[in-house]
Amino acid sequence: MMQKKDDNGRKPKFRTLRSLNIMLWLIFSLFAVALVIALTFIYHSLAFRAFLDSANESLVSAKDEIAAAVSDGDTSEIGPVAYRYGIGGVYLIYEEGDGVTVYVGEERTRQSLELYTGLTGPIFDEDGGEMVLCESLTLGGRACRLYLTMSAAPIDDYRQSFLSVSLIASLAAVVAAFAVGGLLSMLIARPVAEVTEEAKELARGDYSFNIRKDYFFSEIAELSEALDAARKEVSKADRVQRELIANVSHDFKTPLTMIKAYASMIREISGDDKEKRDAHAQIIIDETDRLNALVSDVLDLSRLKAGGTEERTVFDLSEEVRGILSRFDYLSETQGYRIEPVIEEGLTVRADRNRIGQVVYNLVGNAVNYTGEDKRVRVKLFKREEMARLEVIDSGKGIPPEEVDTIWDRYYRSERTHKRPVQGSGLGLSIVKNILLQHGSPFGVISEVGKGSCFWAEFSLYDPEDREEGGKKV
Numbered sequence: 001m002m003q004k005k006d007d008n009g010r011k012p013k014f015r016t017l018r019s020l021n022i023m024l025w026l027i028f029s030l031f032a033v034a035l036v037i038a039l040t041f042i043y044h045s046l047a048f049r050a051f052l053d054s055a056n057e058s059l060v061s062a063k064d065e066i067a068a069a070v071s072d073g074d075t076s077e078i079g080p081v082a083y084r085y086g087i088g089g090v091y092l093i094y095e096e097g098d099g100v101t102v103y104v105g106e107e108r109t110r111q112s113l114e115l116y117t118g119l120t121g122p123i124f125d126e127d128g129g130e131m132v133l134c135e136s137l138t139l140g141g142r143a144c145r146l147y148l149t150m151s152a153a154p155i156d157d158y159r160q161s162f163l164s165v166s167l168i169a170s171l172a173a174v175v176a177a178f179a180v181g182g183l184l185s186m187l188i189a190r191p192v193a194e195v196t197e198e199a200k201e202l203a204r205g206d207y208s209f210n211i212r213k214d215y216f217f218s219e220i221a222e223l224s225e226a227l228d229a230a231r232k233e234v235s236k237a238d239r240v241q242r243e244l245i246a247n248v249s250h251d252f253k254t255p256l257t258m259i260k261a262y263a264s265m266i267r268e269i270s271g272d273d274k275e276k277r278d279a280h281a282q283i284i285i286d287e288t289d290r291l292n293a294l295v296s297d298v299l300d301l302s303r304l305k306a307g308g309t310e311e312r313t314v315f316d317l318s319e320e321v322r323g324i325l326s327r328f329d330y331l332s333e334t335q336g337y338r339i340e341p342v343i344e345e346g347l348t349v350r351a352d353r354n355r356i357g358q359v360v361y362n363l364v365g366n367a368v369n370y371t372g373e374d375k376r377v378r379v380k381l382f383k384r385e386e387m388a389r390l391e392v393i394d395s396g397k398g399i400p401p402e403e404v405d406t407i408w409d410r411y412y413r414s415e416r417t418h419k420r421p422v423q424g425s426g427l428g429l430s431i432v433k434n435i436l437l438q439h440g441s442p443f444g445v446i447s448e449v450g451k452g453s454c455f456w457a458e459f460s461l462y463d464p465e466d467r468e469e470g471g472k473k474v
Helices: 020-071 078-085 110-114 153-187 189-203 218-268 274-305 317-326 329-335 353-370 401-406 428-439
Strands: 089-094 101-104 123-125 130-139 142-151 312-316 338-343 348-352 376-384 387-394 443-447 453-460
Touching: 020 078, 020 130, 020 142, 020 153, 078 101, 089 110, 089 130, 189 218, 218 274, 312 317, 317 338, 317 353, 317 376, 317 387, 329 338, 348 353, 348 428, 348 453, 353 376, 353 387, 353 428, 353 453, 428 443, 428 453
Parallel strands: 338 376
Antiparallel strands: 089 101, 089 142, 123 130, 130 142, 312 348, 376 387, 387 453, 443 453
């Protein structure tokens, strides 16, 4: 019979025996059997040791009483003493005689008893299945040896009965372990299987479901939470990718279309009309500049994402911010924008000057694009504890709470309408974010719908006394 293949045309792996359900059942069952076997062995050993200790004590006590009785010439107490201590056999062998005097037990040959001569204490004879004790005495002036034996039959009977009980207990333990394994498989394996199936859907590009659930086990709940966070990030990245493709294609296509159109107009219509030709040529130049700015921003963002090197120097941030703001003077002169700086002097930092200038320019340009009808943008730079804090404040419509986390994404576009006097690629805030992350500078935005936004960033103030190694503070 041919084996079925999966959607990718590959033969599926055999995972039945490695299923978590089966593995749990198998592990619990084997553990239960091993536990019962171990307990049986331990209990069996302890029980046998207890029997030996008890037998030793009985034999020694019986030997002392019998020896005391026969030393006085009284053999009538031998039977009662033997009965009281559970002694199976009491034998006397005289040194000068040939026979064996049997007081309790079956007849034994002298040869079989003399095998135990010279014992210093009770021993267990495995072949005979009995405990044996030998003691030298004098009875009626004659030297003799007293032999006491105790059968191990009770412990053998106990072993047999305990073995039967152990087998029944093992079977019951396996059944119980199988049941417990099944229960745990529902608590563990089923949630894992659910999370696995949802992860497969995630891999297929379906981000519409919620993976996070309140599972009984915290590790599985954390796993589902982590996968759900990954789902959100992947969904967000997928959306940004689609928007990126759409926006890049649009932002590249529009200026290229304009360049081609006005170049055609120069060739076919306005070639001999200097005024029209110059106007059309200026449009081509403007669109080329726009396209060039877009390409530059894309390359900048790519370099920042790749962890481009920084050239950190010590410079006056206050002076740098003033210089950047002067580049927006044309907006004040031509379109009535008010750029209001409040800058504390002498704030020195150590950073990549060009990159920090890019941060300031992008934040101010963003504020200009989104400020309100009063065309007012405030730029503050002041010392806050050991940091230089930059704030760029507009008077626009503000940012809805649900959009605050996405404004730093590539090609983020707010739905707010604006005139965009400063041309941009839509990558400005993403570039700002990556530059500040490279510098380890805190940043964020404070915004309220209808009351404008405040974009801020903080930079560590330079301390000449700090040691530097490899171009970095230590």
